[in-house]
Amino acid sequence: MPDLKDVVDSRLKLWCFFMLCTVIVLVVGLYFFQVVNTDKYVSLATKNRLRLIRFPSARGEILDKNGAALALNETTYNIMGYPLDLMKGDILDKFAGILTRQGINVTSADLINNIKKQHMAPYRVVTVATNLAMTQMAEIISDPDFVPELFPIPVWRRIYPAGTLASLITGYVGEISENELKQYTDKGYIGGDIIGKNGVEKSYEDILRGEVGQEAIEVDARGRRVKSIETRKAIPGKNINLTLDLVAQKEAFRLFDEKDYRGAIVVMDVRDGAIIVMASSPAFDNNPLAWGISSQEWQALVTNPYKPMINRAISGTYPPASTFKALMALAALSEQKITPQTTFNCSGGFTIGGRTFRCWRRSGHGTMNVLSALQHSCDVYFYQVGLRLGIDNILKWTELLGLGRTSGLDMPGEVAGNTAGRDWKRSRLKQPWYPGDTVNYSIGQGYLTTTPLQIALLYATIANGGRLVTPYIVEGHSKPPVDLKLDKNNLALVQRGLSIVVRSGTGSRANIYGLEIAGKTGTAQNSHGADHALFVAYAPAKQPVYVVSIMIEEAGVGGGSAAAPIAGQLLAYLLNK
Amino acid sequence: MTETELSIRDKLLKQDKWLFAALSCLIFTGIMTIFTAAAGFSGNGVAYSSRQLFVVTVSIAAFMAIIAIGHEKIFEYAYPIYFALLFVLLFTLLFAPKSMGSHRWFTIAGWGVQPSEFSKVAVCLGLSKYLSRNPPITLKSYLGALLLVFPIAFLVFIQPDLGSTMVFIAITLIALFVAGAHKRYLFTTMVLGVLFIPLGWNFLKEYQKNRLLVFLDPGIDPLGAGYSVMQSRIAIGSGGLWGKGYLEGMQSKLRFLPEAHTDFIFSVFSEEFGFVGSLIVLSLFCFLFIRILIAGMKSRDARSKILVSCISAWIWFQMFESIGMSMGLLPVTGLPLPLFSYGGSAMVSVLIALGFVSSIHISNIKLYKIEA
Numbered sequence: 001m002p003d004l005k006d007v008v009d010s011r012l013k014l015w016c017f018f019m020l021c022t023v024i025v026l027v028v029g030l031y032f033f034q035v036v037n038t039d040k041y042v043s044l045a046t047k048n049r050l051r052l053i054r055f056p057s058a059r060g061e062i063l064d065k066n067g068a069a070l071a072l073n074e075t076t077y078n079i080m081g082y083p084l085d086l087m088k089g090d091i092l093d094k095f096a097g098i099l100t101r102q103g104i105n106v107t108s109a110d111l112i113n114n115i116k117k118q119h120m121a122p123y124r125v126v127t128v129a130t131n132l133a134m135t136q137m138a139e140i141i142s143d144p145d146f147v148p149e150l151f152p153i154p155v156w157r158r159i160y161p162a163g164t165l166a167s168l169i170t171g172y173v174g175e176i177s178e179n180e181l182k183q184y185t186d187k188g189y190i191g192g193d194i195i196g197k198n199g200v201e202k203s204y205e206d207i208l209r210g211e212v213g214q215e216a217i218e219v220d221a222r223g224r225r226v227k228s229i230e231t232r233k234a235i236p237g238k239n240i241n242l243t244l245d246l247v248a249q250k251e252a253f254r255l256f257d258e259k260d261y262r263g264a265i266v267v268m269d270v271r272d273g274a275i276i277v278m279a280s281s282p283a284f285d286n287n288p289l290a291w292g293i294s295s296q297e298w299q300a301l302v303t304n305p306y307k308p309m310i311n312r313a314i315s316g317t318y319p320p321a322s323t324f325k326a327l328m329a330l331a332a333l334s335e336q337k338i339t340p341q342t343t344f345n346c347s348g349g350f351t352i353g354g355r356t357f358r359c360w361r362r363s364g365h366g367t368m369n370v371l372s373a374l375q376h377s378c379d380v381y382f383y384q385v386g387l388r389l390g391i392d393n394i395l396k397w398t399e400l401l402g403l404g405r406t407s408g409l410d411m412p413g414e415v416a417g418n419t420a421g422r423d424w425k426r427s428r429l430k431q432p433w434y435p436g437d438t439v440n441y442s443i444g445q446g447y448l449t450t451t452p453l454q455i456a457l458l459y460a461t462i463a464n465g466g467r468l469v470t471p472y473i474v475e476g477h478s479k480p481p482v483d484l485k486l487d488k489n490n491l492a493l494v495q496r497g498l499s500i501v502v503r504s505g506t507g508s509r510a511n512i513y514g515l516e517i518a519g520k521t522g523t524a525q526n527s528h529g530a531d532h533a534l535f536v537a538y539a540p541a542k543q544p545v546y547v548v549s550i551m552i553e554e555a556g557v558g559g560g561s562a563a564a565p566i567a568g569q570l571l572a573y574l575l576n577k
Numbered sequence: 578m579t580e581t582e583l584s585i586r587d588k589l590l591k592q593d594k595w596l597f598a599a600l601s602c603l604i605f606t607g608i609m610t611i612f613t614a615a616a617g618f619s620g621n622g623v624a625y626s627s628r629q630l631f632v633v634t635v636s637i638a639a640f641m642a643i644i645a646i647g648h649e650k651i652f653e654y655a656y657p658i659y660f661a662l663l664f665v666l667l668f669t670l671l672f673a674p675k676s677m678g679s680h681r682w683f684t685i686a687g688w689g690v691q692p693s694e695f696s697k698v699a700v701c702l703g704l705s706k707y708l709s710r711n712p713p714i715t716l717k718s719y720l721g722a723l724l725l726v727f728p729i730a731f732l733v734f735i736q737p738d739l740g741s742t743m744v745f746i747a748i749t750l751i752a753l754f755v756a757g758a759h760k761r762y763l764f765t766t767m768v769l770g771v772l773f774i775p776l777g778w779n780f781l782k783e784y785q786k787n788r789l790l791v792f793l794d795p796g797i798d799p800l801g802a803g804y805s806v807m808q809s810r811i812a813i814g815s816g817g818l819w820g821k822g823y824l825e826g827m828q829s830k831l832r833f834l835p836e837a838h839t840d841f842i843f844s845v846f847s848e849e850f851g852f853v854g855s856l857i858v859l860s861l862f863c864f865l866f867i868r869i870l871i872a873g874m875k876s877r878d879a880r881s882k883i884l885v886s887c888i889s890a891w892i893w894f895q896m897f898e899s900i901g902m903s904m905g906l907l908p909v910t911g912l913p914l915p916l917f918s919y920g921g922s923a924m925v926s927v928l929i930a931l932g933f934v935s936s937i938h939i940s941n942i943k944l945y946k947i948e949a
Contacts, residue, residue, distance in 0.1 A: 034813060044815070
């Protein structure tokens with residue numbers, strides 16, 4: 001056997017020889033392309049007559065639960081061309097002339113700017129004019145100045161028949177932004193594509209979008225199509241059906257508009273989390289946004305002090321106020337800090353740590369148990385309950401019942417609210433947690449904030465026997481509820497309390513003949529203005545189907561007077577139709 | 578025989594000047610080509626070429642640093658370096674954000690770092706140290722070498738980065754061959770490898786399959802992968818014997834050519850400098866390979882001999898694949914042309930590798946003098 005070192009050296013030489021041979025292969029290849037066949041490739045390069053056209057796919061439609069249209073497509077026409085061909089001669093001057101004759105005021109400089117913005121490659125088609133109606137397009141292409149380098153293609157434009165009624169749910173579409181292009185690099189978008197910007201249009205983009213079609217064509221020297229080399233048909237996006245009931249949604253807006261209220265209404269199916277109504281007022285019309293609006297119009301929308309582009313139902317956070325008392329009662333019963341027989345005396349106020357916390361009823365409620373405390377929304381009773389429970393137990397139950405985090409709703413923009421405790425206060429405010437803070441939490445005030453949807457969720461869990469659902473708005477996207485294994489007796493007691501609230505308590509104005517409604521009022525202190533009014537209810541109380549959560553910003557009166565009647569009417573509308 | 582440690586100054590003065598000249602020429606031509614390519618697709622050649630100039634400065638510094646430290650010292654840490662890179666790759670796979678469809682990059686101070694490039698250095702070091710201690714003449718040490726490379730190659734494969742995985746395969750096969758493995762073993766490995774191709778096919782992403790299929794027939798998908806190959810071939814072919822002249826290449830200027838500054842950089846060069854220019858670049862690569870192998874042949878250290886075979890296999894494979902692909906002779910894998918393509922990690926790691934070669938060259942002279 002030869003010495004290993006000699007083997008290694010001889011093999012190194014062999015390897016070197018092999019490498020040099022492979023380089024010769026490359027040289028032969030280059031010789032073949034660059035010397036033997038050069039004429040062929042020079043002519044291919046000078047002609048380079050390959051052009052690519054993209055055909056946008058028709059976006060899937062969005063319908064409500066009964067098939068009413070919320071987002072549809074309308075055919076319009078774009079005039080397209082290739083940068084390579086358009087920059088030649090006076091093509092753009094002539095085209096600007098045609099457009100001016102049609103009453104569209106543009107100069108060729110505007111057109112050039114617009115083309116430069118879209119320019120990716122000279123053989124990639126760019127849009128020269130958009131949003132033309134059929135008649136306009138017909139007149140433009142029959143103009144004697146119209147050149148074959150330009151050609152029309154049909155495109156889809158989004159329209160939202162429901163306008164303000166569902167704008168915050170459907171969202172809207174628009175041209176893809178630089179940031180979105182970067183974010184979705186592997187999804188095949190290019191500049192100028194239309195993408196869902198908000199709402200369901202955004203969260204279900206992948207389903208609605210479909211697949212763009214593409215065609216490679218060979219053109220002649222004047223840019224006229226000679227033949228098609230390959231076509232990939234556009235695949236239209238899929239339609240989606242929402243769980244939303246547009247008629248009920250309209251009724252919700254009507255009830256709000258009647259009184260000129262601002263705020264949010266959520267109606268949810270307590271059994272599976274289907275969103276039936278989600279109204280946020282004021283709302284905006286999403287139609288102009290889909291066509292493109294000027295920056296002034298956009299500025300006016302985003303700087304509007306009433307924030308019409310915020311979906312208050314999921315992005316607005318407010319103190320839950322007295323609606324939180326149902327959670328307190330359930331928590332205290334479950335932690336065995338109180339029993340149904342436990343009573344506290346309400347003298348109209350309560351002092352701890354040198355601070356006096358008043359009951360909303362200054363004269364006091366007298367002796368209260370858990371049922372009567374819910375019925376009359378007695379603050380002092382729940383102050384005592386809060387102190388018995390302690391902040392850690394309260395937060396344990398907010399966590400368990402789905403507060404302080406997003407619910408998993410299939411729409412973008414949901415916020416978590418705030419259920420911060422000791423750690424948060426220590427790091428944010430550099431202060432320890434005081435018993436007074438716990439007292440504030442006990443009636444849903446203090447640092448505590450929730451969204452109207454979270455309140456609906458909390459009461460859905462109480463109504464459906466302790467199952468935490470995941471709200472959803474697109475049919476077929478429900479998730480199985482999580483059984484929280486709550487004690488049935490405790491739940492039944494709280495449910496009874498909530499029934500009494502409507503029958504003969506603070507929520508009696510929600511009482512509708514022939515309907516059994518259970519619910520809870522709330523009046524949230526607002527440091528910026530008048531109090532917010534809250535009311536949350538479910539019905540039928542014996543076999544709950546719907547939960548309604550209502551939040552009226554700066555109502556100035558309590559939830560019992562402003563919000564409760566609306567809840568009653570809406571539930572009656574939903575259950576009696 | 579007493580060995581005296583050379584000072585850093587002596588080391589730098591005694592480095593392989595021919596090697597340095599060859600790599601400098603290639604890097605310079607590369608920057609010029611990046612300028613013309615970027616002038617085509619972004620209208621701003623200065624931005625890309627000056628960024629590349631910075632990358633080159635860092636890379637040359639790394640090259641000099643390796644010479645100063647010496648390959649002997651670094652060999653002592655071959656295994657720790659190997660495992661460090663293995664860890665970094667795992668980290669990249671788990672935590673790097675997905676960009677362009679793969680978990681290949683993470684960003685440090687605005688510069689994208691591609692650990693798979695650096696892991697090529699680590700594999701070269703680890704493999705040559707292992708094979709010099711355990712010559713692959715027994716099945717056990719032969720399989721041990723395969724087992725050593727497998728984790729890194731696998732992590733790179735699932736990033737997914739098919740091109741770099743093939744680089745690892747080339748490095749391993751050549752290292753085993755040079756280290757004296759039985760031809761029987763090598764033959765069996767290759768046969769098994771070919772048999773496993775259908776199995777590996779299922780692991781490939783759709784775009785990777787397309788690229789491979791398109792290689793077999795560029796006509797099948799002129800809209801996608803085939804389009805690049807066709808345009809690249811037109812660029813090279815239309816360059817002709819003398820080329821269209823610097824900055825005159827229409828294929829890249831009109832953006833017919835995709836990835837002009839990285840994957841298809843040779844097409845840009847070849848369009849403007851023609852067959853003659855391409856011959857010069859290929860000759861420079863040949864000269865570089867010869868310098869690398871001479872350093873190994875003169876060395877008396879088995880580790881160094883195997884190391885140069887690894888490094889040459891790496892640079893050779895990427896060069897061969899990149900140029901072959903641009904002519905449509907090989908499938909598109911997206912490997913950069915060494916010393917040429919735009920990109921930081923690839924440049925730094927190749928120059929680190931060449932630093933080892935130069936260091937081996939220096940140690941050869943040192944021994945030679947002492948003997949005389």
